[in-house]
Amino acid sequence: xxxxxxxxxxxxxxxxxxxxxxxxxxxxxxxxxxxxxxxxxxxxxxxxxxxxxxxxxxxxxxxxxxxxxxxxxxxxxxxxxxxxxxxxxxxxxxxxxxxxxxxxxxxxxxxxx
Amino acid sequence: xxxxxxxxxxxxxxxxxxxxxxxxxxxxxxxxxxxxxxxxxxxxxxxxxxxxxxxxxxxxxxxxxxxxxxxxxxxxxxxxxxx
Amino acid sequence: xxxxxxxxxxxxxxxxxxxxxxxxxxxxxxxxxxxxxxxxxxxxxxxxxxxxxxxxxxxxxxxxxxxxxxxxxxxxxxxxxxxxxxxxxxxxxxxxxxxxxxxxxxxxxxxxxxxxxxxxxxxxxxxxxxxxxxxxxxxxxxxxxxxxxxxxxxxxxxxxxxxxx
Amino acid sequence: xxxxxxxxxxxxxxxxxxxxxxxxxxxxxxxxxxxxxxxxxxxxxxxxxxxxxxxxxxxxxxxxxxxxxxxxxxxxxxxxxxx
Amino acid sequence: xxxxxxxxxxxxxxxxxxxxxxxxxxxxxxxxxxxxxxxxxxxxxxxxxxxxxxxxxxxxxxxxxxxxxxxxxxxxxxxxxxxxxxxxxxxxxxxxxxxxxxxxxxxxxxxxxxxxxxxxxxxxxxxxxxxxxxxxxxxxxxxxxxxxxxxxxxxxxxxxxxxxxxxxxxxxxxxxxxxxxxxxxxxxxxxxxxxxxxxxxxxxxxxxxxxxxxxxxxxxxxxxxxxxxx
Numbered sequence: 001x002x003x004x005x006x007x008x009x010x011x012x013x014x015x016x017x018x019x020x021x022x023x024x025x026x027x028x029x030x031x032x033x034x035x036x037x038x039x040x041x042x043x044x045x046x047x048x049x050x051x052x053x054x055x056x057x058x059x060x061x062x063x064x065x066x067x068x069x070x071x072x073x074x075x076x077x078x079x080x081x082x083x084x085x086x087x088x089x090x091x092x093x094x095x096x097x098x099x100x101x102x103x104x105x106x107x108x109x110x111x112x113x
Numbered sequence: 114x115x116x117x118x119x120x121x122x123x124x125x126x127x128x129x130x131x132x133x134x135x136x137x138x139x140x141x142x143x144x145x146x147x148x149x150x151x152x153x154x155x156x157x158x159x160x161x162x163x164x165x166x167x168x169x170x171x172x173x174x175x176x177x178x179x180x181x182x183x184x185x186x187x188x189x190x191x192x193x194x195x196x
Numbered sequence: 197x198x199x200x201x202x203x204x205x206x207x208x209x210x211x212x213x214x215x216x217x218x219x220x221x222x223x224x225x226x227x228x229x230x231x232x233x234x235x236x237x238x239x240x241x242x243x244x245x246x247x248x249x250x251x252x253x254x255x256x257x258x259x260x261x262x263x264x265x266x267x268x269x270x271x272x273x274x275x276x277x278x279x280x281x282x283x284x285x286x287x288x289x290x291x292x293x294x295x296x297x298x299x300x301x302x303x304x305x306x307x308x309x310x311x312x313x314x315x316x317x318x319x320x321x322x323x324x325x326x327x328x329x330x331x332x333x334x335x336x337x338x339x340x341x342x343x344x345x346x347x348x349x350x351x352x353x354x355x356x357x358x359x360x361x
Numbered sequence: 362x363x364x365x366x367x368x369x370x371x372x373x374x375x376x377x378x379x380x381x382x383x384x385x386x387x388x389x390x391x392x393x394x395x396x397x398x399x400x401x402x403x404x405x406x407x408x409x410x411x412x413x414x415x416x417x418x419x420x421x422x423x424x425x426x427x428x429x430x431x432x433x434x435x436x437x438x439x440x441x442x443x444x
Numbered sequence: 445x446x447x448x449x450x451x452x453x454x455x456x457x458x459x460x461x462x463x464x465x466x467x468x469x470x471x472x473x474x475x476x477x478x479x480x481x482x483x484x485x486x487x488x489x490x491x492x493x494x495x496x497x498x499x500x501x502x503x504x505x506x507x508x509x510x511x512x513x514x515x516x517x518x519x520x521x522x523x524x525x526x527x528x529x530x531x532x533x534x535x536x537x538x539x540x541x542x543x544x545x546x547x548x549x550x551x552x553x554x555x556x557x558x559x560x561x562x563x564x565x566x567x568x569x570x571x572x573x574x575x576x577x578x579x580x581x582x583x584x585x586x587x588x589x590x591x592x593x594x595x596x597x598x599x600x601x602x603x604x605x606x607x608x609x610x611x612x613x614x615x616x617x618x619x620x621x622x623x624x625x626x627x628x629x630x631x632x633x634x635x636x637x638x639x640x641x642x643x644x645x646x647x648x649x650x651x652x653x654x655x656x657x658x659x660x661x662x663x664x665x666x667x668x669x670x671x672x673x674x
Contacts, residue, residue, distance in 0.1 A: 014370040021374035037397035045404040061219035069426040075314040077433040084437035085389035098292035166572035178431030224641040240555040443540040
């Protein structure tokens with residue numbers, strides 16, 4: 001039973017990791033790529049490592065720590081990248097609907113350094 | 114040494130070579146730093162696959178964070194684009 | 197808060213992390229772990245936590261444990277959302293940056309809200325300026341501040357108010 | 362047999378992100394690809410530890426999970442001009 | 445053009461020879477006599493499960509002392525070069541402040557990363573790793589704080605004192621070995637049961653010293669790099 005759940009989690013995770021990579025390949029600009037990259041890889045790596053832990057219950061604490069660190073570090077790195085690429089002047093995709101960032105002078109002033 | 118491991122390491126080696134070429138030819142030095150970070154991270158995976166965990170852990174820890182940061186500080190102090 | 201309670205909380209967290217890392221209860225490992233966690237907590241407790249042992253209030257811990265499954269369910273929903281957008285041949289996306297207001301006061305509260313927003317369907321926190329959040333939304337439904345605040349961080353804040361504020 | 366499929370899917374993901382890292386028009390695109398690549402590689406290392414049946418190999422995956430984002434943070438701070 | 449073609453030809457020839465040579469070496473079989481000796485007698489002689497660390501610290505201990513000295517010399521040399529470029533008074537250089545999320549999160553991660561580095565260097569004889577990776581992980585924790593806080597700094601006197609104490613500990617352990625067991629860096633503690641934390645004699649002690657030394661050296665180096673002007 002534990003075995004079956006473990007293998008299911010591993011395949012689930014592997015599928016989403018692949019989807020995240022495909023999203024990075026297909027989406028048009030930096031921010032959309034970040035969307036795919038963050039969400040899919042976080043859940044994918046989390047569920048793969050927990051699945052490996054379920055196959056060998058003695059490994060579970062360490063895989064749990066790996067999952068915890070991924071859950072802590074991944075959103076912050078994507079946030080930092082998004083902020084930095086907006087401030088360094090990366091343009092939004094031309095079909096974007098709205099850009100509220102222009103209203104804040106903190107975001108824009110660094111652009112022409 | 115099964116064939117699966119052989120195929121995986123062959124793919125990774127090809128990407129390492131491409132990364133090294135990008136590192137050499139990039140005009141933008143930030144791109145060169147990112148490409149060399151790719152080379153280092155993939156090299157850690159290769160050491161791992163070849164079952165040398167001590168070397169892999171050292172490679173991953175040194176090359177992952179510190180070297181990239183030091184290179185970045187250096188191009189911040191000098192200049193970003195090569196002429 | 198008192199310095200002692202902050203110190204005890206930091207070393208407790210570090211010691212639990214150590215137990216997970218070594219994953220044994222052997223007396224030698226526990227001894228070394230105690231020494232290291234006390235020593236590290238001695239010079240980092242100042243930045244690690246602001247409230248100390250108050251975090252271990254049973255009601256707050258219970259709310260945090262209720263929050264985790266909810267976050268996990270949101271993450272799974274987010275992944276199927278991304279899967280739909282990636283695998284659809286025409287890529288039905290309508291991206292944009294919207295502006296929302298958050299009600300959280302403390303730094304930790306803003307951090308958890310921002311990270312939760314990043315992990316949930318179609319949104320990514322770009323910047324936090326005081327209590328304004330700039331959010332990249334992959335499928336913009338509204339660009340009004342009030343409505344967007346109700347739509348994106350509203351649900352989380354109701355859960356998080358309990359154990360963070 | 363079940364190994365081959367899971368590992369092959371993940372390696373395919375790594376290859377896709379590496380292609381984007383080599384193509385990517387701007388430096389930000391490349392860094393996004395590298396960031397995702399490190400997370401995908403962490404999962405790959407955990408799976409390979411199961412494949413080699415060695416408990417101690419999990420440490421390298423842990424080093425990857427802890428340290429790979431330092432490089433991302435450094436590049437992000439450089440790009441926004443705060444280093 | 446002819447030059448490039450010649451270079452390509454040379455690279456191809458070297459590649460063919462290299463791959464032909466390495467194809468004949470079998471994977472994972474010890475060939476040399478020394479390697480066979482280490483594999484057969486290492487665990488029984490020294491009590492360390494991870495044979496690589498036993499070789500690095502005990503069989504080749506003097507070598508490692510040299511490596512640590514080289515790292516120390518490199519860090520000191522860089523510090524001397526950068527000392528001339530030190531910022532005298534707070535120059536007005538416009539810097540983007542780090543975001544609030546980054547500041548809060550790195551405060552949370554800082555003690556955890558240091559604890560992880562300590563885990564790596566104290567378990568050098570049981571798991572892969574050892575003093576050098578552990579020290580680098582600790583220095584990376586400090587790097588995180590440097591990246592995300594404008595004012596935060598590691599006091600120079602503390603890093604210097606830690607480094608000096610750690611280096612002294614290494615040499616003193618070696619001298620005790622010379623006094624008790626008859627040669628420099630000889631093992632003088634009981635071997636213990638292989639697999640326990642308190643086993644393998646002086647390996648954990650030496651790796652703790654190396655971990656502190658490498659960590660404080662690299663932290664001082666990063667601090668020096670941060671304080672200089674352009």
